[in-house]
Amino acid sequence: MRIGFLGLGQMGAAIAQHLVGKGHDLAVWNRSADKARPFAERGAAVAASPRDAAARSDVVFTMLADDAALKAVVMGKDGLAAGLAKNAVHVSLSTIAVATGDELADLHAHNGQRFISAPVFGRPDVAAAGALSIVVGGDPACLDELRPVFALFGKRVFHIGARPSSANLVKLCGNFAILSAVETMGEAMALAEKGGVPKAKVLEVMTGTLFDAPVYRNYGAMLVEDRYRPAGFAAPLGLKDMRLVGQAAETNRVAMPFLSVLRDHLLETIAKEGEDIDWAAIGLTIAKNSGIG
Ligand code: NAP
Numbered sequence: 486m487r488i489g490f491l492g493l494g495q496m497g498a499a500i501a502q503h504l505v506g507k508g509h510d511l512a513v514w515n516r517s518a519d520k521a522r523p524f525a526e527r528g529a530a531v532a533a534s535p536r537d538a539a540a541r542s543d544v545v546f547t548m549l550a551d552d553a554a555l556k557a558v559v560m561g562k563d564g565l566a567a568g569l570a571k572n573a574v575h576v577s578l579s580t581i582a583v584a585t586g587d588e589l590a591d592l593h594a595h596n597g598q599r600f601i602s603a604p605v606f607g608r609p610d611v612a613a614a615g616a617l618s619i620v621v622g623g624d625p626a627c628l629d630e631l632r633p634v635f636a637l638f639g640k641r642v643f644h645i646g647a648r649p650s651s652a653n654l655v656k657l658c659g660n661f662a663i664l665s666a667v668e669t670m671g672e673a674m675a676l677a678e679k680g681g682v683p684k685a686k687v688l689e690v691m692t693g694t695l696f697d698a699p700v701y702r703n704y705g706a707m708l709v710e711d712r713y714r715p716a717g718f719a720a721p722l723g724l725k726d727m728r729l730v731g732q733a734a735e736t737n738r739v740a741m742p743f744l745s746v747l748r749d750h751l752l753e754t755i756a757k758e759g760e761d762i763d764w765a766a767i768g769l770t771i772a773k774n775s776g777i778g
Contacts, residue, residue: 486634488512489542491535491558491565492579493520495717496605497548499612500578503638505529514538535559539568539575544631548578551725552585559589571597574627577649580604580660580722582729583736586622586650599627602649604656605639608717616640620659622652657733660726664747664764666700670708671768675775685709708768716763723764724751 486509490501493515504511505527513524514532521531532538535558539545545565549555555577559565565575575593577586577600586602593600601623611617619639621628628644635642645651670691674684688705692698707713727748734741750767757773758766772778 487541487543489538489545491538491545492548494550495609496612499609500548500638503615507637512538512541534563535565536563536568539565542573544574544576544634545569546576546578550722552581555579555581555585566592566596569598572599574599574601576601576603576631578603578605580656580726581653583650583653583733586653590649599624600649601627601631602652604652606659610717612638620645620652620655622646622649654733657726657730661730661744663700664723665743667704667765667767668747668750670701670705671771674708675772675777678777679775704765707765711769713763713766713769714761716761718764720751720755720762720764720766721760724755727751
């Protein structure tokens with residue numbers, strides 16, 4: 486298969502490395518060209534533009550930061566959509582708005598191209614291990630064609646529905662739930678610490694009893710160790726996601742009062758700690774607001 490990959494940031498690079506040397510023709514592109522160099526050294530072609538990458542490919546993956554970046558790369562004279570052949574596939578892996586998923590589905594359908602939205606669960610270390618969970622929206626027959634490629638970097642694939650943006654909605658629900666778990670752990674740990682019990686003890690009991698799940702084990706360890714830099718998932722991207730959750734909540738007329746708490750704690754964390762901190766550092770903000778640290 487001829488594969489294009491656009492966006493070699495933390496997640497994109499970790500995913501794209503699994504596509505090198507697997508018998509596929511790979512063409513990569515990144516806005517900052519230096520990130521494409523390691524792929525060129527391993528035999529991938531470096532495309533001159535998103536359009537060039539798309540013209541060389543049957544399937545093009547995008548893993549860009551946000552909606553604006555994705556639209557900039559897809560649309561326009563040198564964009565992906567201008568280069569992609571009829572019936573070729575664009576697979577968007579980014580966490581984006583439901584409305585953007587719908588917009589891209591319309592654009593590609595208009596061009597006779599196919600579109601799959603496939604946001605992922607798992608941080609860069611999980612991507613590097615080839616163990617992402619991939620949440621897919623789009624035509625099931627198209628998904629079946631892509632399964633061998635998804636298997637190179639994902640351990641589970643969930644098909645949500647034929648509408649591509651259905652996957653974006655599920656991804657946003659998931660990120661809301663993850664940050665909610667971090668918030669409750671942060672508050673519980675602050676309470677324990679203020680009361681004279683080490684936060685590690687709270688985590689030990691929680692994960693040893695009712696909360697034995699990856700979100701508590703992995704994020705809980707970050708909170709216990711105050712491990713927020715380098716950021717695996719940068720707080721500004723988390724803020725973007727909470728904004729997108731809010732947009733979906735407004736569209737669907739769903740009150741989500743806890744969302745406001747999460748959003749404000751992320752904003753406060755970014756304001757006080759800087760842009761380069763992990764989103765889990767809302768735990769640090771909660772602790773500091775309690776007079777700890
Ligand atoms: P990242 O390391 O910041 O990478 C962002 C990528 O987007 C880079 O390739 C960057 O190019 C590119 N980009 C940004 N603005 C652009 C623009 N205007 N035009 C063209 N390219 C642009 O972010 P990441 O952590 O890989 O996240 C990527 C996506 O995955 C996001 O949607 C995020 O929400 C989602 N996600 C992240 C995680 C995680 O744990 N990190 C997990 C699941 C999903 P440059 O290199 O030139 O800056």
